[in-house]
Amino acid sequence: MAKYIFVTGGVISSLGKGITSASIGRILESRGLKVSLMKCDPYINVDPGTMNPYQHGEVYVTEDGAETDLDLGHYERFTHTEGTRFNNVTTGQVYNTVISRERRGDYLGKTIQVIPHITNEIKDRVKKAAKSSGAEIVLVEIGGTVGDIESLPFLEAARQFSQDFGKDNVLYVHVTLVPYIKCAEEIKTKPTQHSVGTLREIGIQPDILICRTERPLSAEIKEKISLFCNVQKEAVIEARDVASIYQIPIIFKEQVLDEIILSHFKLISKSSELKDWERNVVEKALHPKHTVTIALVGKYTGLQDAYKSIHESLAHAGIANDARVEIKKVDSEDIEKHSAEKVFNGVSGILVPGGFGYRGIEGKIKAIRYARENKVPFLGLCLGMQCAVIEFARAACGLHEANSTEFKPKAKHPVISLIAEQRKIKDMGGTMRLGAYPCRIKKNSLAYKIYGRILIRERHRHRYEFNNKYRAAFQKKGIVFSGIYPQKNLVEIIELKNHPYFIAVQFHPEFKSRPDKAHPLFREFIRSALSHQPSAIS
Ligand code: GLN
Numbered sequence: 001m002a003k004y005i006f007v008t009g010g011v012i013s014s015l016g017k018g019i020t021s022a023s024i025g026r027i028l029e030s031r032g033l034k035v036s037l038m039k040c041d042p043y044i045n046v047d048p049g050t051m052n053p054y055q056h057g058e059v060y061v062t063e064d065g066a067e068t069d070l071d072l073g074h075y076e077r078f079t080h081t082e083g084t085r086f087n088n089v090t091t092g093q094v095y096n097t098v099i100s101r102e103r104r105g106d107y108l109g110k111t112i113q114v115i116p117h118i119t120n121e122i123k124d125r126v127k128k129a130a131k132s133s134g135a136e137i138v139l140v141e142i143g144g145t146v147g148d149i150e151s152l153p154f155l156e157a158a159r160q161f162s163q164d165f166g167k168d169n170v171l172y173v174h175v176t177l178v179p180y181i182k183c184a185e186e187i188k189t190k191p192t193q194h195s196v197g198t199l200r201e202i203g204i205q206p207d208i209l210i211c212r213t214e215r216p217l218s219a220e221i222k223e224k225i226s227l228f229c230n231v232q233k234e235a236v237i238e239a240r241d242v243a244s245i246y247q248i249p250i251i252f253k254e255q256v257l258d259e260i261i262l263s264h265f266k267l268i269s270k271s272s273e274l275k276d277w278e279r280n281v282v283e284k285a286l287h288p289k290h291t292v293t294i295a296l297v298g299k300y301t302g303l304q305d306a307y308k309s310i311h312e313s314l315a316h317a318g319i320a321n322d323a324r325v326e327i328k329k330v331d332s333e334d335i336e337k338h339s340a341e342k343v344f345n346g347v348s349g350i351l352v353p354g355g356f357g358y359r360g361i362e363g364k365i366k367a368i369r370y371a372r373e374n375k376v377p378f379l380g381l382c383l384g385m386q387c388a389v390i391e392f393a394r395a396a397c398g399l400h401e402a403n404s405t406e407f408k409p410k411a412k413h414p415v416i417s418l419i420a421e422q423r424k425i426k427d428m429g430g431t432m433r434l435g436a437y438p439c440r441i442k443k444n445s446l447a448y449k450i451y452g453r454i455l456i457r458e459r460h461r462h463r464y465e466f467n468n469k470y471r472a473a474f475q476k477k478g479i480v481f482s483g484i485y486p487q488k489n490l491v492e493i494i495e496l497k498n499h500p501y502f503i504a505v506q507f508h509p510e511f512k513s514r515p516d517k518a519h520p521l522f523r524e525f526i527r528s529a530l531s532h533q534p535s536a537i538s
Pocket of ligand 1: 353354357381382461462463464
C-alpha cells in the first residue's frame with residue numbers, strides 16, 4: 001500500500017507549495033523510493049485549459065495530453081516522474097462525475113452531499129492516481145490556502161485518509177509564512193499559529209511545517225512554533241528565500257527532512273545522494289561564467305507564471321552553457337508602437353512563445369522579421385512558429401495578405417489554418433491537438449544537428465496547423481520543413497537556411513526540459529545567442 005503525504009498552504013498563496021512538494025519528491029526519490037505527485041485544484045473549471053493565463057498562469061501539458069496546473073511542471077522538473085491526466089484533480093472534474101452519476105440514477109434515491117459523495121470521489125481519484133503510478137509514496141498538493149471555502153472538501157478528504165489508512169501511513173505537511181516585520185525588527189509566528197489552528201479545526205494536525213521566511217529562524221522561534229503548533233521541533237523546517245529554486249531539495253536535506261518523513265512512515269531505505277544535483281544543477285545555476293540576454297516577446301509578460309516552463313527551460317539552457325540567462329520581457333503590443341532596433345538593443349536572442357488570439361500578433365511578426373533580417377538567434381514556439389510562417393509568407397513569398405484563419409477567418413492566403421478534424425469541433429475544452437506526437441526529423445537539417453536523431457516526441461497544445469498548400473512556395477524561398485508528423489503529414493519544425501539559428505516548432509519543447517538535461521532546442525538557442533554580438537545603440 002502507498003503512503004500519502006498531503007501538502008497544504010496557509011497564511012497567503014504563492015508560498016511555493018508546488019516547489020516544496022516537488023523538492024520533497026526529489027529527496028525521497030534520492031533515497032531510492034518511487035514517488036508520485038499530484039495536485040488538487042479547488043476551482044470549478046474542469047481543467048485550466050479554458051482559463052486566461054492571467055488567471056491561472058501557464059497550462060502545463062502532460063505526455064498523455066492533459067491540460068494541467070503548472071505545478072505538474074515542477075514535479076516533472078524536480079523528479080523523474082511523468083504526470084498523466086490522473087495527477088491533476090479539480091473540483092470541476094469531481095462534480096462533473098458525481099452529477100453525471102446522479103443523473104444516471106446510480107445513487108438509488110440518496111441525497112447527494114459534499115460528505116460523503118464529493119469527498120469519496122476525491123479520495124477515489126487520489127487512490128486511482130496512486131495505484132496507476134505504482135508509487136510507494138504519493139504526494140498530494142492541495143491548491144489554495146487553508147480557510148478558503150473551495151478547498152474544504154479536499155481538506156476533509158485528506159483528513160479522512162488518516163482515518164481510513166491509519167496515522168502511520170499518512171503525513172501532513174503545511175507550508176506557512178513566518179514574516180519579518182521591519183519596523184518591529186521581529187519575526188512573527190502568529191500567522192503560522194492561526195493557520196495551523198484553522199487546519200486543526202478541520203481535524204488535521206500537521207506533522208511538518210515548512211516555514212517560508214526572509215530571515216533565518218532562531219532556535220527560540222522554532223521552539224515557539226513547535227510549542228504553539230504542536231509539531232516536533234525538528235519538524236519545523238526553515239525555507240528561506242533562495243537565489244535558485246533548485247537549491248530547495250538540498251536545503252530540505254540539510255534539515256534531514258527525508259529522515260523525518262521516513263521515520264514517520266517507519267520506512268528504511270538507502271542513504272541519500274544529492275551530490276549530482278548539487279554539482280550539475282545548483283552550482284552551475286549559482287555561479288555561471290557568462291551572461292546572455294534573451295527577449296521573450298509575449299502578451300502575458302506581466303505575469304511570470306504565464307510562461308513558467310519557458311523561464312525554467314531558459315534557466316536549464318543557461319546551466320548547460322555555463323551562463324546566466326537574463327530575460328528581457330517584451331510586450332508584443334509595445335513593439336507595434338516602437339522601433340525594433342530600440343526594443344532589441346543589447347539582446348542576443350529572441351524567443352516568441354505560444355498564445356491565442358490576434359492581440360499582439362503584429363508585434364510578434366515584427367520581432368521575428370527583425371530576428372530574421374538581422375540574423376539574431378530566434379526560437380519560435382507554437383504560435384511563435386505560426387507567426388514566423390506569416391512573417392515569411394508576407395515578406396519573402398510576396399503573399400502580402402497572409403494570415404492565420406484564427407485571426408482572419410477569410411484570409412486571402414491562409415498559411416495557418418484548421419485541418420478538417422478541427423473544423424467540426426464545437427466544445428472548446430480539451431479539444432485541441434494535445435499531448436505527445438511523434439515527429440520525423442530531416443537529416444542534414446539544423447533540427448537534426450540539435451536533436452541528433454531522426455525520431456522525436458514532443459508535446460502539443462494548439463488547433464491550427466501549417467497549411468500544406470503553401471509548402472512549395474516557402475521551400476523555394478529558403479524555408480526548410482525539417483520536422484514532420486508522418487501519420488498526418490503535418491509541419492512540426494521549420495527553419496531558415498543562411499541564418500545562425502532560426503528555428504520554430506509547432507510543439508512546446510519547454511514541457512520537456514529538465515534542470516540537469518536542458519532541452520536541446522533551448523540549449524542550442526542559448527549556445528548560439530552566446531556567440532551573437534548584440535547590437536548596441538545609444
Ligand atoms: N493559437 C494557436 C493555435 O491554437 C497557437 C496555440 C499555442 O501557441 N499554444 O493553434
